[in-house]
Amino acid sequence: MIQEKVRFQPFSSEPIRLIDEQGRWIAPFEHGLPPDRLQRFYRDMLAARLLDEKLVILIRTGKTSFIAPHAGHEAAQVGIAHALRKGHDWLFPYYRDMGLVLALGVPLVEIFGQTLGNAADPAKGRQMPSHPGSKALNVFTVCSAIASHIPPATGAALSMKLRRTGQVAVCTFGDGATSEGDWHAGINFAAVGRAPAVFVCENNRYAISVNISKQTASENIAIKAQAYGMPGYYVDGLDVLASYFVMQEAIERARAGQGPSLVELVVHRFGAHSSADDDSRYRSREELAAERQQDPLLRYQRFLEQQGLWDAQWANELRLEISKALEAALQEALQAGEPDPLEMFDDVYAARPWHLEEQRRLVAEELQS
Amino acid sequence: MPTMTLIQAINAALDEEMNRDERVMLLGEDVGKRGGVFLATEGLQQKYGPDRVMDTPLSEAAIIGAAVGLAAHGMRPVAEIQFADYVFPGIDQLFSQAAKLRYRSGGQFSAPMVVRMPTGGGVKGGHHHSQSPEAHFAHTAGLKVIVVSTPYDAKGLLKAAIRNDDPVVFMEPKRLYRAVKEEVPADDFLLPIGKAAVRREGRDITLVSYGGPMVETLKAAEEMAAAGLDPEVIDLRTVMPWDKETVLASVAKTGRLLMISEAPRTASIASEVTATVSEELFDQLLAPPLRVTGFDTPYPLAQDKLYMPTVTRILAAAKRLLDY
Numbered sequence: 001m002i003q004e005k006v007r008f009q010p011f012s013s014e015p016i017r018l019i020d021e022q023g024r025w026i027a028p029f030e031h032g033l034p035p036d037r038l039q040r041f042y043r044d045m046l047a048a049r050l051l052d053e054k055l056v057i058l059i060r061t062g063k064t065s066f067i068a069p070h071a072g073h074e075a076a077q078v079g080i081a082h083a084l085r086k087g088h089d090w091l092f093p094y095y096r097d098m099g100l101v102l103a104l105g106v107p108l109v110e111i112f113g114q115t116l117g118n119a120a121d122p123a124k125g126r127q128m129p130s131h132p133g134s135k136a137l138n139v140f141t142v143c144s145a146i147a148s149h150i151p152p153a154t155g156a157a158l159s160m161k162l163r164r165t166g167q168v169a170v171c172t173f174g175d176g177a178t179s180e181g182d183w184h185a186g187i188n189f190a191a192v193g194r195a196p197a198v199f200v201c202e203n204n205r206y207a208i209s210v211n212i213s214k215q216t217a218s219e220n221i222a223i224k225a226q227a228y229g230m231p232g233y234y235v236d237g238l239d240v241l242a243s244y245f246v247m248q249e250a251i252e253r254a255r256a257g258q259g260p261s262l263v264e265l266v267v268h269r270f271g272a273h274s275s276a277d278d279d280s281r282y283r284s285r286e287e288l289a290a291e292r293q294q295d296p297l298l299r300y301q302r303f304l305e306q307q308g309l310w311d312a313q314w315a316n317e318l319r320l321e322i323s324k325a326l327e328a329a330l331q332e333a334l335q336a337g338e339p340d341p342l343e344m345f346d347d348v349y350a351a352r353p354w355h356l357e358e359q360r361r362l363v364a365e366e367l368q369s
Numbered sequence: 370m371p372t373m374t375l376i377q378a379i380n381a382a383l384d385e386e387m388n389r390d391e392r393v394m395l396l397g398e399d400v401g402k403r404g405g406v407f408l409a410t411e412g413l414q415q416k417y418g419p420d421r422v423m424d425t426p427l428s429e430a431a432i433i434g435a436a437v438g439l440a441a442h443g444m445r446p447v448a449e450i451q452f453a454d455y456v457f458p459g460i461d462q463l464f465s466q467a468a469k470l471r472y473r474s475g476g477q478f479s480a481p482m483v484v485r486m487p488t489g490g491g492v493k494g495g496h497h498h499s500q501s502p503e504a505h506f507a508h509t510a511g512l513k514v515i516v517v518s519t520p521y522d523a524k525g526l527l528k529a530a531i532r533n534d535d536p537v538v539f540m541e542p543k544r545l546y547r548a549v550k551e552e553v554p555a556d557d558f559l560l561p562i563g564k565a566a567v568r569r570e571g572r573d574i575t576l577v578s579y580g581g582p583m584v585e586t587l588k589a590a591e592e593m594a595a596a597g598l599d600p601e602v603i604d605l606r607t608v609m610p611w612d613k614e615t616v617l618a619s620v621a622k623t624g625r626l627l628m629i630s631e632a633p634r635t636a637s638i639a640s641e642v643t644a645t646v647s648e649e650l651f652d653q654l655l656a657p658p659l660r661v662t663g664f665d666t667p668y669p670l671a672q673d674k675l676y677m678p679t680v681t682r683i684l685a686a687a688k689r690l691l692d693y
Contacts, residue, residue, distance in 0.1 A: 090442070123475035133474045140441065141474035145465040151434020152466055158435060159442035162394070162420050169438070182461060185430035192426055347476040348510050350534035353563060353610035 008246055010231035011223060015266055016246055017236040021294070023302025031241060035309055041082065041240050042304055045074040045297050046315075047322045048099030051108075052271070054326050055098070055115060055129075059275040063334075064115045068130040069271030070099045072238075075296035076202050076265035078103045079243025083251050084170055090138040090160075092153040092171035095130045096202065097142070100172065106134050108329030113336060120336035124343050130274075138167075147177040150186030150199070157195035157260070168254045169197045170247075176207025178224065179215055187262065191228040196254040198247065199262045202237065204269035209282035225262035237265025238296040241303075268294065341367060373553045376546040378520035379409045379485075382527035383447065385557060387417050390445060393531055396423040397432055397449030406451055407487060407546055429459030433484060437466045440482040445531055453488040453540060454497045460505075467536040468511030483530045483537045488516065489581040489631055490677050491544030496668040499676075501580070501632035506538045507609035507641075513562055514609040516540040516580035521553050522606055525560030533562060542581035565612035567619070571601035574687055575619040577642060578629040579605040582678045586629050589683040598691070608638045613645060620646050624655035625690045631677045634662040656693035659686045 007029060008016055018027040025031065031038075052071045058064040070077065073096060081103035084091060093100055102111060113120025115129040123133060123141060133141025140156070143149055153171035160167040177183050178201060190197045201221045205212040218224055225232025231253075235246045243265050250261040268291040272279040279288075304310035345352060345360040352360065373381065386393045394417075395410055401424035404411030414422035425432050429450055436446040450456045456463065463484065471479040490499035506514045513535050517523040523541065530537040568583070569590055578586040583604050590600045601619050605611050620626045626646050628639040643658040661678045669676055 121475070122477060123473060126475060127473050131473070133477060135474070135477035141470070141478060143465055143469070143473065145461055148434070148461050148465045151431050151462055152438035152441065154431070155435030155438025155440075155446075156442040157438070159439045159444045162444070181458065182430050182434060185426075185428040185458075186434060189426050189428065189431040189435055193423075347472045347474075349513070350471070350479070354613060355610055 006249065008233060008249055010233055011226060012234050015234050015236040016242050017239050018242040018245065019239050019299060019303045021299060023299055023306055025303065035307070038304060038307065039309055041078055041244070042300055042310065043318055044078040044081065044103040045240060045300060046318060048074040048077060048102055049297060050319065050322050050326060051098060051102055051111070054330065058115060064129050065117070066129045066275055067115070068096045068274045069269070070096050072204065072268035072270040072291070072296070073202055074099050075240035075300065076237035076243045076267050079240050079265070080170065080172065080200060080247050082244050083247035087137050089168045089170060089251070090140060090156050092140045092149045092156070092169060093132070093142055094149070094173045094177070095142050095144065096174065097172055098130060098132065101132045101134070101139055104139065105137055106132055106139060108326060109332050110134065112330045112333035116333055118333065118336050119339045120333040121339070124347070125339040147173060147180035147183040147186075150177070150183050151189065153197055153199070154186045154190040154193070154195050157190060157197035158193050160196050161194070166255060167196070168251050169195070170200060170251065171197060172200045172202055174207060175201060175203040175205060175212050175215055175221060176210065177201070178221055187228050187260075190260045191230045194257070194259040196257070197260040198250045198254055199260065200247070201262070201264045202267055203264050204267045206269055206273065206283070208273040208277060209279070220264060222262060222264040228262070230260050230262060232262040233264065235263060235265050237267040238294055238299060240296060240300050370552040371555055372550045373520045374547045374550050375517070375520045375523050375541065376407055376409055378524040378553050379527060379541060380411060380413070381553070382524045383410060383413060384416070386528055386531045387413065387421065392443065393445040393447065394421040394423065394439070395447050395449065396425050396436065398425060398427055398451050400424060400449050405449060407543065409449065409485070429455055429457070430462050433459035434462035434466060436482045436484070437462060437470065437480045440480040441470065441478050445481060447483045447485060447531060450484060450486040452498050453486040453502050454500045456484070456486060456502065463506070463512070463536075464509050468509045471535070472511060479534060480536050481534045483527070483539050485539045485541065487543035487546070488540040489542040489544060490668055490673055491581060493670060493673055495670040499668040499673070501630070501663065503538070503540055503608050504632055504637050507638060511536065512609065513537045513607065514540070515562065515607050516542070517606065518542065518545060518580055518583035518604055520549070520551050522560060522566070524553050525558050526562065526606065528557070529559040529562050532559070537562070540580065544581055545584070548584070563607045563610045563612060565606055565615040566604045567601065567615065568604050569600065569602040571599040571623070573599045573623055574625040574627060574690055575601045575603060575616070575623045576627050576629060576683070576687070577603045577605060577616055579608060579638070580631070582629050582631050585678050585680050585683060589680045589687065592680065592684060593687060600687070611638070611642065616642060616646065617649060620650055621653055624653060626658040627661065627683070627686050627690055628658065629661045629678050629683055631663045633665045634660060635665050637662060656690045659690055661686045
């Protein structure tokens with residue numbers, strides 16, 4: 001697809017924003033999106049928020065061992081998901097992307113299966129929760145090692161280019177990832193190889209407890225792109241349509257053979273880093289309360305209201321419908337049961353070598369005794 | 370049948386596989402125009418173009434990491450690391466990504482790729498051009514590890530590694546690159562990964578080695594034979610998964626095991642093989658299995674020849690076993 005026009009300038013000093021805090025459309029162009037599409041963004045953001053709330057319940061009731069809350073990231077994640085060609089482009093997500101993979105179409109049962117680490121998990125309960133993946137949707141299974149998925153995203157994008165598949169690799173990460181060597185290695189190689197990739201920083205300004213001021217002396221993350229020879233877009237990630245339109249432009253630019261981009265979506269992290277973290281140790285409740293006033297759902301709700309596309313009754317019905325779907329999927333996942341313990345020895349290699357056969361036999365005997 | 374050096378056999382294997390399957394591609398530092406610092410990829414960029422023989426930035430993390438993504442997306446990448454000593458900046462990619470991708474995704478994704486690297490000492494390279502880090506790889510579940518010692522094996526095993534569905538670390542003892550020539554079939558042949566080769570049949574003692582020290586091991590065996598002894602010599606060829614069956618069958622016959630490797634001694638492949646033999650053949654052994662290895666020091670420049678297993682040390686250890 002040839003791009004119609006370039007809407008956004010890289011390296012802006014202020015974040016790119018299309019909807020202001022009062023919900024007013026402030027862009028110099030028409031969004032051109034039909035009402036049902038506009039409502040779909042809201043629906044997906046609400047589903048992401050309600051999923052996050054459900055995951056918090058699962059951790060509090062001891063049904064799961066870990067979560068990495070994504071509340072505050074919904075606009076960014078839904079914007080990314082809508083800009084991708086689902087099931088065609090590849091996504092290389094990180095561990096705070098449950099809202100993103102949900103919006104991309106990963107089934108809720110799989111999401112809960114992964115969260116429970118049981119037989120409903122397509123990855124057979126092998127990884128911590130918040131590490132989804134889906135071959136069917138080209139979602140590259142999350143790896144805990146920060147920024148380690150960035151060189152693989154570059155490699156996949158190079159394959160897309162070599163084989164002219166018309167696909168794009170979109171790779172997300174947090175602000176802490178930008179300090180890792182693998183981040184540099186992957187982004188540099190992508191730029192040199194003009195790989196069809198878009199690298200997306202969901203910048204919530206905290207790497208667990210470490211503030212962005214201790215992470216980088218750069219003015220922002222987007223500006224780092226300049227040194228690599230690619231455009232960097234500094235975007236208000238609490239604005240779902242800004243996230244969507246910038247991502248779409250970067251993705252289609254990559255698809256058209258014009259190389260990779262870096263997109264920084266500035267978001268808030270409403271929760272702690274994870275269920276194993278107590279964020280009151282390092283950020284004030286006042287700061288958090290102020291951030292919560294800038295809820296991305298609320299801003300988009302105001303925008304929809306002004307378009308006549310949102311009212312409380314519609315939103316309540318939507319909330320009820322999503323909650324029901326979440327609960328039904330959770331119950332289905334809970335029924336799946338534990339994975340077969342002997343699956344521990346599968347998928348290490350394409351076929352089990354002798355030493356794994358021996359070790360598997362040992363466990364099988366122990367289980368029978 | 371053409372005669373080839375080990376490096377020529379590597380080149381022939383890469384050429385044939387690229388010719389056979391257009392998904393096969395090479396990437397690494399200097400592999401393109403330069404043809405690799407050891408000339409393993411000489412002439413291949415001219416033949417297959419810069420997209421399939423790709424010069425990369427000087428970054429092992431980028432090379433190995435990009436290979437993971439290329440492989441996951443359907444290519445068959447062969448990455449070259451210029452020296453095994455320089456794999457370490459790419460270790461997170463090899464260990465966290467390549468080795469675990471199939472496992473962590475429950476078999477949804479995989480990384481069928483080869484990471485080639487010159488390994489071992491003997492070229493006056495000091496400690497960053499001489500190490501033998503195969504134990505690190507063997508200790509990481511999900512990787513297969515091959516260390517070749519002959520041109521024939523290099524061709525047959527590299528072709529098999531490229532067609533294998535798992536990530537394979539393919540180690541080439543640099544001191545053997547041009548040390549010997551042998552006949553290597555010009556046609557397509559594969560050798561099985563995980564299968565050792567019995568280089569010499571014998572009844573008195575089993576010498577097991579792989580890679581560079583196969584040279585000293587075979588020399589020691591010749592000297593022993595000249596002295597009227599009858600040693601059996603096994604070349605492991607693959608160190609993960611290693612060929613337990615062949616080693617146990619041999620030691621069951623001879624009752625004596627000497628394991629020779631130039632990697633540091635502690636927690637090594639040699640440790641693994643001798644421990645396994647002790648566990649499984651304890652009542653058939655005539656003497657405790659012994660190891661002749663490199664030392665637990667960084668690799669020294671001045672003592673290059675002394676660091677690697679010498680014929681003298683191998684013979685001394687064999688004598689201990691035979692005199693036990």
